[in-house]
Amino acid sequence: MEVASAVVSGRDGEIAAIETIRRGLRQPPQGEIWIGDDAAVVAGPAGKHLLLAADAVVEGVHFELDLLDVSDVGWKALAVNVSDIAAMGGRPLHALVTVVGAGADMIEGLVRGLAEAADAYGCAIVGGDLSSGERLVVSVAITGSAGDEEAVLRSGARAGDALFVTGPLGSSAAGLRILRSERDRGAPGPAGVTPATPRDGGDPSAVLVAAYRRPVARVAEGLAAAAGGATAMIDVSDGLGIDLDRLATASGIGVVLDAVPTATGATREEALAGGEDYELVFAARDPARVASSFEAAGLRAPVRIGECVRDPELRLIGAELLPASGWEHRLS
């Protein structure tokens, strides 16, 4: 963990910032070195491939600070990286967090959100960098190990494989819509929203807003999919249409969907193109094996949404084209 001195005023501010970060995070086990040296020293995954991914969240592009608490930004930055490891059927191990443009008043909240996500996913934050800058950027890099199986790539789907999604889509986009509409009071909400019917007595709007603020990475589901014979997998980060197109293109197949599960309170458009749901979409040859793998793990069964077909150009939902637009339309 290096800290650019300019981020806070002078050396005392720098030392204070590092202390805030160190106090907010877990301490390393015996034999490992985390924050405080040029590099962290950690145990790698013994005898397994190492997974490596990086994803940044950028103020004004991926979030706006009048819609999210800064601790939500910290959570989100780590969770989206954990989701990349989940989409390989892997387990997260260690993360490095680089923060640019955080005011001194933001550090504590950011670290709190990061630490909450790190605890939730069993992923240690072992270092990073801190620098001044004009807008907040939280850039995370993460390592992981493949589960008991090999890593699940995007490229292994074959014609005839069934397609699954691990949960309903559209929550995050709907949550963002609700937050914006609350901000821009008086403006009417968009038409065509599925009526929200709370099942467990919770406020359905709150569920959607939480999905936007604190997205959940599906690590257990990714492991279950890998154990269930998943041939290809990706997380829904930019929108089902875009992400499934990536999987289909990498695999050289087409996809034909019947319907997709839509979150209560979300529109069909939000489910198909909203993105940031971080549910996993995967292909598998044997649906019974998938079902028993998820059941053995104590997980809700994934929803079968369609199949892989031979024609590599096809991207259909029913008789319609699957929308290839995603979150770039969501933030102005």
Add this chain to the structure above:
Amino acid sequence: MEVASAVVSGRDGEIAAIETIRRGLRQPPQGEIWIGDDAAVVAGPAGKHLLLAADAVVEGVHFELDLLDVSDVGWKALAVNVSDIAAMGGRPLHALVTVVGAGADMIEGLVRGLAEAADAYGCAIVGGDLSSGERLVVSVAITGSAGDEEAVLRSGARAGDALFVTGPLGSSAAGLRILRSERDRGAPGPAGVTPATPRDGGDPSAVLVAAYRRPVARVAEGLAAAAGGATAMIDVSDGLGIDLDRLATASGIGVVLDAVPTATGATREEALAGGEDYELVFAARDPARVASSFEAAGLRAPVRIGECVRDPELRLIGAELLPASGWEHRLS
């Protein structure tokens, strides 16, 4: 490697940007997956600890685009991370590169500089992220393996150890001064500059400017220091005073320097507080063992600059206080 769609106009621009990146970088060996999936899949260091570090370079903080070519920014972003691995006595393995705020016209140059550094240091760029943003941020995370020895921390120096630096200091700060003075034509240069006396017929200004634009990470020197029994090590990134203070504080010792080697054309102030030289400073018990380790590696002998003392408060050069200010004064 994920690419935020908004970075370039539309899906075609995104695909073009990824292709530019992929073409500009090396391809993975059999059995590894680099760019193109949710995470890269790589072989970890067998049976060794994994080193992890991250460092970002930020426009307006660490560089200005009227003084550096964008390919220099790419080089610098990777080299400063390799330097963190070198400062542990390690070898770089894999890097993830997250670029925020690069215009479509910058991608090719950035990737060229990154790829040149990756080749120079035998470090593979295996993934990353690309996002729009207001100013250019290049955030790199790197993995490494310790050499034949354990990783060299900052905290192992003891009273009586000798202190060494791997080369003359101040080049980078002097190079920046020259570039600025060329930009602000007519403005007089600062006083007190050591007269430049080119030894090998090269232009001494060009050598200094190159040190600023294309800093060299001292990987071989770090390995030789580790093999020579280095007890603590750090790279000179923020300035000798600051970085040596970090080493001394982590080790619980004081430091007393005789003099430090100053690059031809650099001022004493630039050598002591300039930073961004990326030479390594290390402590070692047995100077003869250090000398023979560097000689065996075919490297220029490191320069002995002082020693570690018992009083943990002391930070002296001769009878003066070692300046604890660094690069934060260098960029306005």
